[in-house]
Amino acid sequence: MIHKATRSRRVAPSTVRRLSLYLGFLEQRRQDGAATVPSRALAEAGGATPAQVRKDLSFFGSFGRRGVGYPVAPLAERVRAILGLDRGHRVVVVGAGPLGAALAPGAGWRERGFEVAAVYDLDPARIGTAQGGLVVRDAARLEADLAGRPADIGVVGVPVEAAQGVADRLVRAGVRALLNLAPVHLDVPSGVAVTQVNLALELDALAFAIRAGGRK
C-alpha cells in the first residue's frame, strides 16, 4: 500500500494554526466594516511576517489584489471553508473537570461551527451535575450514545491515568479527531487527528525561557 494520502503538497501544521488566527482577525475587521486588509495587518494578528501570510494564503489560491490587499469578507469566507468550519462539527467532552468546563456549551463554540453535544464523566460525583446547560452523563453510556449519533471530535478531559483509555474508547466509537487536555502523549491510530493542550507543559516551557533568557 503505497498511498501517501493526498497527492497535493501537504499543508504545514503551522500554516493551519496561523489561518485560525487570521480568521479571528478578519472577523474582527469585518465588524469594523473594513473592505480590505494588507498582508502586513494579518501578519501582526498571526504573529507572522507579511511574506509568511502571503505564502500561507497563496497555497490555497490567489485571494488578494496586487497593490490593494485582501478583501476582508470574501477572504474570511474562504479561510473558513479551508479550515472546514463551513460545516458543523459534533463534539463530545469526556471529563467535566476545570479544563473540560472551558469546552462546555455556551462559550461561543457554536458560532464557530462546533456543537458540544454531550459532556461525560467517569466520576460518579460529577455525573448528573449541570455543565453549561447540559447534564453530565455517565461515561459508561459513551458507546451507546455515539452508536446512535456519531461525533466528529472527542475531548479527553480526564486525569492522566484515564486519558489513553478514554481516547481508545472515543476512537473505537468513531470520532475522527481528539482534543487532548491531559498532560500525556496519546497514542492513536493513523487517520485520527490529535491536538494537545497541556498547561503543565506550557508552564514548563515558560520556566525554561525564564531560566535561559535570564541574561539581559
Add this chain to the structure above:
Amino acid sequence: MIHKATRSRRVAPSTVRRLSLYLGFLEQRRQDGAATVPSRALAEAGGATPAQVRKDLSFFGSFGRRGVGYPVAPLAERVRAILGLDRGHRVVVVGAGPLGAALAPGAGWRERGFEVAAVYDLDPARIGTAQGGLVVRDAARLEADLAGRPADIGVVGVPVEAAQGVADRLVRAGVRALLNLAPVHLDVPSGVAVTQVNLALELDALAFAIRAGGRK
C-alpha cells in the same frame, strides 16, 4: 564532558516541549521503582523517536550508559534542572473564567514548582468570590501587589478585547513570562516569553484535519 555553557547553541522549542513530556514519564517510572529506561521508552512517552530523544538529551550532556539506558532518578533531576523547575516560580492569574480556573491553586502546580500566588479579575461580579482557596482580587490592585512581591509568570485569562491590555500591564509590572489563554496573538517586548493555549485554534486545527484527511 566539555559540553556545558561554553557553546550556547539555541535549544529548539520543540526540544523543550518534549523534555517536559519526558519528565512526566520519568516521574511515573520513578514511582514504579524502575532504575533505568531506554530512549525507546522515553520516545513513546514524548511522541518522538529514540534518536530524537538521544539528540534532545545529548544537547545538555551525556546522561545515559551505552548498552543500558538512562538512569531514571538522576535523569529526572537533570531534566528538572534544565527546565528550571528546581526553583519556585510565582504565578499570578488574571481572569477567573473557566480557563483561568484550571490554573487555580490546588491542581498540583505547587508540586511542579509553580506557586499560584493570586487570582485577579476585571469583572466586579467575580471579585471577592473564591477560586481554589484564594479570593479573587480586583485587577486594579495588580500593579500595587506586584510592586511589593513581583511574580515570574502572568496568566492572561481575560476575554480577547482585554487580553493585550492585561498583557501590557503584567509586563510593565515585571513578569518575565506570559501564559496566554485568550484566542489572540499577544505582542510583547523581546525578553518576555509567551506561550499560547488557544482552544478555538486547536478545534480549528482538528476541523481542518478531518476535512483534509477524511479517509478512514
Add this chain to the structure above:
DNA sequence: TATTGTGAAGTGGTTCACAGCT
C-alpha cells in the same frame, strides 16, 4: 548483544527578493 552519542544527510518550513498587477 544492547543501547547511547553524534556527525552527516535529509526534510520541510521560513525568509528573501523581485516579477507582475493595480
Add this chain to the structure above:
DNA sequence: AGCTGTGAACCACTTCACAATA
C-alpha cells in the same frame, strides 16, 4: 508607487547510520 504571488535560498529540526561502550 503599493502590494501580492512565488521560485529560490536559507535555515532549523529530524532522521540516519554507525562508532563507542557496557
